[in-house]
Structures are given as C-alpha cells and as structure tokens.
Amino acid sequence: RQYRIALIPGDGIGTEVVDAAWQVLAAAAARHGFALAAEAFPWSCAHYLAHGRMMDADGLERLSAFDAILLGAVGWPATVPDSVSLHGLLLPIRKAFDLYVNARPHRLLPGVRGPLRAEDFDLLVIRENTEGEYSGAGGRVHVGTPHEVAVETSIFTRRGVERVLRHGFEQARRRSGRLASVTKSNAQKHTMVFWDEVTEQLAAEYADVQCTRYHVDAIAARLITHPASLDVVVASNLFGDILTDIGAAIQGGLGFAASANVNPGGGVPGMFEPVHGSAPDIAGRGLANPLATIWAGALMLEHLGEAAAGAAIIAAMEAVTGAGRVATPDMGGRASTAEVAAAVAAALADG
Amino acid sequence: RQYRIALIPGDGIGTEVVDAAWQVLAAAAARHGFALAAEAFPWSCAHYLAHGRMMDADGLERLSAFDAILLGAVGWPATVPDSVSLHGLLLPIRKAFDLYVNARPHRLLPGVRGPLRAEDFDLLVIRENTEGEYSGAGGRVHVGTPHEVAVETSIFTRRGVERVLRHGFEQARRRSGRLASVTKSNAQKHTMVFWDEVTEQLAAEYADVQCTRYHVDAIAARLITHPASLDVVVASNLFGDILTDIGAAIQGGLGFAASANVNPGGGVPGMFEPVHGSAPDIAGRGLANPLATIWAGALMLEHLGEAAAGAAIIAAMEAVTGAGRVATPDMGGRASTAEVAAAVAAALADG
Ligand SMILES: CC(C)[C@H](C(=O)O)[C@@H](O)C(=O)O
C-alpha cells in the first residue's frame, strides 16, 4: 500500500510542525507496512510576496492527484493581510475539494493539565466547511466616508446543511448516541431557523440518536461549565470555528487541537491540519508543540484506511504526554518541537 | 429625585428575578434618598398567545416616557418560537431606542467558585447592540425543496461601528488602558475587515490606549486560558453575544451575568436585564438566582446617576456571596430567589 501525500508547510511554525509530524508518520508507515510518498509545496505568504499568488494557478489541480494533504499553517499578517492569505490558500482547498466536514476531536491527553477544573470530556465537533458565514459574499459602499456600509451574506443550502448534519448523526450513532446541533435561531431568523428545521427532519429519521438544539452562546458556555454533557456537536462554519477554539482551550491549548477536512466518500484528497495558526511570535525557534499536527496526521491515516496506524500514533502521543518527560514550553517543559516528535516516534516503535 | 422605571418581567423566571431585584432596588432608594416609581408591563409569550403581539402596538412609545427599563427574560419556545418572541419584544427595544452599547461586566463575586482554575479576572465586554449580524435582513428560496437556499446579511455602518468602539476606548481609558477589538477578518473579508479599519483609525486617535485586535475564535479561547490578560473587549452583536456567555460561564454561571443596554448621552431610557433567559426548566419554583438581575439593577442606578446606590448594591451582593450562607442551588445552596434578594436587601440596610 502506498499513499501520495501533499505537504503544504505554509508559514511560520507550519514548517516546523509539518517536519515533526512527518517523522512520526514515516515511523508509523514503516511499522504498519505501508509507504507514504511526500511532495512538498512551498505555497505560503513568502510565495505570495515573490509570485503574487498564495499558490500556483494550477495548484488545486495538482493537489487533486494526491491521496491526502497535510497542511501546517497559513498566514503572516505582518506582510500579507489574513483576508488575502487565507482566501488564497486554506479556504480555497476546503471549498474546491468540497471538504464539507471539518472534524475536530477535543479531549485531554493523559498528563495534560487544562484550564478547567472539569477534566472528563471527550468531544467531536463537526463543522460545516464550505458555505455559511464563510461564503465570501458581500461588499462595501461609500468607502471611507461617514456613510460607509459593509455587508456580508451567509449562504446556507439544504444540501450543505443536510449532509453535514447527516454526517454528525452517523458519528453520534458510532459514539454516544448524543448529538448537539448549534444555531442562533433566536436572533438570525432566516438561516438559523432553516438549520433548525433541517435538524428536526434528520432527528426524526435518526430516532435512535438523542438530538438537542443549542444556541451558540449557550453551548459555548456549556463547553466550559459542563463539557462532559456534550459528545458530538454539529455547527456552521463560523460557529464551529469558535467552538473548536474553545475545545482547543479546554483540552490544554491550541498545541493539541487537530482538524480533519474531509468529503466522506467523495473520492477527493482530505486535508489535515492543526487548528493553530502560524504563530509569528514563536516561529523558527523550535518552540511549537507538534502534537496537534501529529494528531492531524493520525486522523489522516485513519481516513486513508490505516486505522491501526492512526490509533498507534495516538497511543504513542498519550505515552509521551502521560510520562511528562518530553514536553514543549506550552506543556510546561523545555523540549523542542523536534524532540517531542522524536519521542512520539520512539514510543511508536516501542508500542 | 424620582425615577420612573418600566418593569417588563416577561417569561418564566423573568417574573421571579424582577420581583426579587425590585425589593433590593426599593431598599437602595430608601437608603440613598431617592424614589423609584414602577409600572409593570405584562408583555410576554402569554401576552402573545392572548393578543397576537409580544407587546402592545404603542409599546415603544409608552416605554419612551420612562427613565429606564428593567427586563426579566423573553421567550417560551414551547409555545412561541424564539425567532418570534425575541424579534417582537427584546430586540425591538434595543433597536428602537438605539441602545447601541450592551455592556456586560464579568468577574467572580467573593465566595463564588467558577469553572476555571484561574480566578483573577475583571472584564467589561461591550457589545454592539443595534446592527451587524442581528440586522434581520435575509430570506429563503425554494422553500422545502432540495434546492432550498437561506441567506442572512450582516450590515455594519461606519457610524454604528465607530460609536461603539469609541465608547470602548473611553471605558478603556477609565479602566486599565487596554482594549481588545474582536473580528473574524481572516474569514469575513467585507464587514470584519471594515471593523478592523475603523479600529485602527480610533486606535490612532486614542494613542494612550493599548489596542489589540483578536479574531473571535482566538479571544474565545483566551477568555478561558488567560482571562486576566483582557480588560475591555469590544465586539459585534453576535460575537459579543457569544463572548458574554463565555464571560458568564467563567464568572460562575448565567445566574451572575448582568447586562446594560444604553445609548450614552442619548436621552432615551436604558434597558437593564440579566443575560440569562426564561429558563423554562426551573420557572415558577423559586430556584432562580436573582443576582444577575440585582446586578443589572445596580447598573441601572449607576446609569441614572445614582452611582453610590449602585455601588452599595454591589457591595451588598458581595457581602452575601462572601458569607456564603444564603445561596440558590446554582450557587450550591438551598435558599430561594426571594431569600437571596432579602439577604442582599438586609446587607444593604446594614452596609
Ligand atoms: C485561519 C482561519 C480562516 C481558520 C478558520 O476560521 O476556519 C482557522 O481559525 C480554523 O479554525 O481553521
């Protein structure tokens, strides 16, 4: 078995964490008897400054030949506005391959101390990834005058809402049987009431799943006060973005949060990435926690059908965090990005 | 000095907490030498079911004659959809009186145990309250078909963004000198880039204030991981809604979170309310924590120019929570809504 992986390290700590995760993925492949062939793409803000584009014109076409994409981080706001870099690289990949499911697991790894007194939670947040509040539709009039008005339109389609909710119900069946559907239908009476309606229709179809509707403000609070009461959470693009940063926070920080962008059954490459960004403040110093990207790599292997290898990577991460000896500064240690990756790779070889 | 107060208890626990807060406000008035004249309005979901409207047709006109409005909670989703009840009562008051500042303080009262290990924070979130994501603009096509599309448009005006940010900069000057401005400009490139631009213009004008821009996902996480690093936070209608429920969560729950809806210098009645809703699950049983509404009452007195009385109410609340003897179930006690209010009123008389 051989898989072709496109690596897009991107900006800042993106290169460091992708390098680190690759060591672990290579070790997993060796141990589990498959091959990973990598090709790296230099698309980034530096690329933009040199070539006027975040990725090559045929970039999406070239990516389509791969089995999966592993991405580090996109963005370097000091030289390229985020609204340019993200709309030039990260967001087009999610949209072009119609990667409508953005799945993010949130739980505390052994030995990791979170900010909450509560420690016993295990969440899977499924975020709509192709439409909604990220449609990009909108504009501005009377620019620069006192009468300026800016508008931005969220666009939700029945196909878009239904397929991501359906994926959520399927996951809920596989996990606890509980699903939370998130809207703000008390204030946004067009799109969010629509989402609620689709939720109710699917809830009738999946009568075995216990489905609860939450407003985004209420579930944001609940993730802090009663995280263990939630299991699978399905939310729109924007709400999922916010809730998964909360998820990252309660699991000990962005250094741990991984993200799988996939189109289940779609025959397109999935894109796997850490939830964190390029972190200009610590870039290039070996300080970044590679576990989020390693975890994303595990999700990638799982998605490619190598579930045992994915599980082995997660067990190896757990062995390393549980032992607590090799840790980056955000975890309270002094080890480098590469040292943490090496420890996970070693645990994998032992495991 | 006499102030005319419109009471809108509304639905569910709204009536219980407004009754309770009124006891405390009456005690404060007696002690501080001013009079409060109340008129209660029965507008609610029950009113809607009886009369087909959440409030009377001349409701806003009648409210305009008051010095302030104290509101309990609006919503009873079992009989009236939230999208109807909120758009028929709460949201029109905020909009009709152009109450563009929604200010919400978040800190732990003495003796209150929050969900975070961190306890030392003192936040003032200022939320835009009249436009943005709550504009109500939008619609649906191909309703009920597989091709259905729903859209909702956020509308931001320069006047709207500038005035709420300006209020934030003024508050930051009065407090720590630090301001956080919240957008999602990396994904929403029309409205949120606009908000960032207005922030930068005001930051230049308020050079003595240290202004930091955050993405909403990042600041949601920061409120959990490093709440003490933040002070005044200014956000759009939707983002402020979410961030203040997080604020409520970290301050021990919605039972403590108060909200002032005001138009600084506008000569219109402000509207003061708890952040929580009608809580159908505990309504009518005397279980609701009245402190959020009592705190809202203190904010009301402050806004009316009775700062000493407002501060006295807060000190009385602190005396009660600090002693820990009289507490509703959410605070770990067995006292009723009325008993907690009576304890605060007694502490006020002693104070
Ligand atoms: C960088 C940004 C556009 C992105 C998002 O909001 O989707 C990120 O925050 C994420 O969560 O993947």
Ligand SMILES: CC(C)[C@H](C(=O)O)[C@@H](O)C(=O)O
């Ligand atoms: C009830 C709802 C419409 C309201 C809001 O979102 O403004 C509430 O959550 C609040 O925070 O005041």
